[in-house]
Amino acid sequence: MTTLAVQLVVLLLLSILIGMWATRFPYPAPWLRRFLSPKLRWPERQIRGWLQNGRFHPGFLGFFNRDPHRVPPPEAGLVAPADGLITSAEVRDGVRYLVIALTFWDMHVQRSPAAGRVVTVEPSGDQLMDGEGRDFSFLREKHCPVQTRIVIDTEEFGRLAVRLITSIAARRIEVWPEEGSMIERGQRLGRILLGSTVVLEMPEALPVCAVVGQRVCAGETLVTAGATP
Incomplete structure (x- = not known):
């Protein structure tokens, strides 16, 4: 009985996750984003849509506005001005x-x-x-x-x-x-x-x-x- 209950809970959770993914298709569901690379987490088509409507995902804005510490190399020469x-x-x-x-x-x-x-x-x-x-x-x-x-x-x-x-x-x-x-x-x-x-x-x-x-x-x-x- 316990095994059956666990299986039912697992199936219910999987159904919820698949439902969340399906409702947002072709874009990743929130639960899936954390496991994806930035390009897959925030697809270009979705970003261009945000550009038009102004409703950017907070997670993407946080990622986009990152400003990591950088150290110029000891060798002489010009360094790149941008990534x-x-x-x-x-x-x-x-x-x-x-x-x-x-x-x-x-x-x-x-x-x-x-x-x-x-x-x-x-x-x-x-x-x-x-x-x-x-x-x-x-x-x-x-x-x-x-x-x-x-x-x-x-x-x-x-x-x-x-x-x-x-x-x-x-x-x-x-x-x-x-x-x-x-x-x-x-x-x-x-x-x-x-x-x-x-x-x-x-x-x-x-x-x-x-x-x-x-x-x-x-x-x-x-x-x-x-x-x-």
């Missing part, structure tokens, strides 16, 4: 544009590639125009690009810039250092709230050690080897 995948390193007029694509599951706090002084913080796109046309591939791919460009003067590497780029769907960008302030290598620069692209502008002469297709971590991964030769 993500390097998708391009095109050169124009002596400037290399290292493009880092972020997913919904990447950490979204950006960091300074080097120590220096913040010269300007330049927002653009307030009226749904990027101000530069669509000749840059990283702007062509955006719908109504909105960006903030942080220009940094450094002793070792010359003038750098970090662009935080988002779109009309998620156009909130936070920048924390003020113009004229001194910043350290790996220091937090800001955050793109659900944005997806960060671009590091650097002199073409810098010896790049990161490659297209490589995943990088903000403030930790070297993208150049040393200063200008």
Whole structure:
């Protein structure tokens, strides 16, 4: 009798769990989320739905807003300004544009590639125009690009810039250092709230050690080897 009762309880619990899963299909049920990787826990389609209705899952927001401690490497060189995948390193007029694509599951706090002084913080796109046309591939791919460009003067590497780029769907960008302030290598620069692209502008002469297709971590991964030769 005891065995039968236990079996009935187990079957009842399984029925409840399957019912919870079925009512939320194709998205995971709450009880299942904790056992899944972030990509499976919060599928892209579901996140895009939250972007439209503004009703984000609290667990996803907590995960998205994480800000782990980062330690720059002891080797000389620029560090990546963002977590993500390097998708391009095109050169124009002596400037290399290292493009880092972020997913919904990447950490979204950006960091300074080097120590220096913040010269300007330049927002653009307030009226749904990027101000530069669509000749840059990283702007062509955006719908109504909105960006903030942080220009940094450094002793070792010359003038750098970090662009935080988002779109009309998620156009909130936070920048924390003020113009004229001194910043350290790996220091937090800001955050793109659900944005997806960060671009590091650097002199073409810098010896790049990161490659297209490589995943990088903000403030930790070297993208150049040393200063200008």
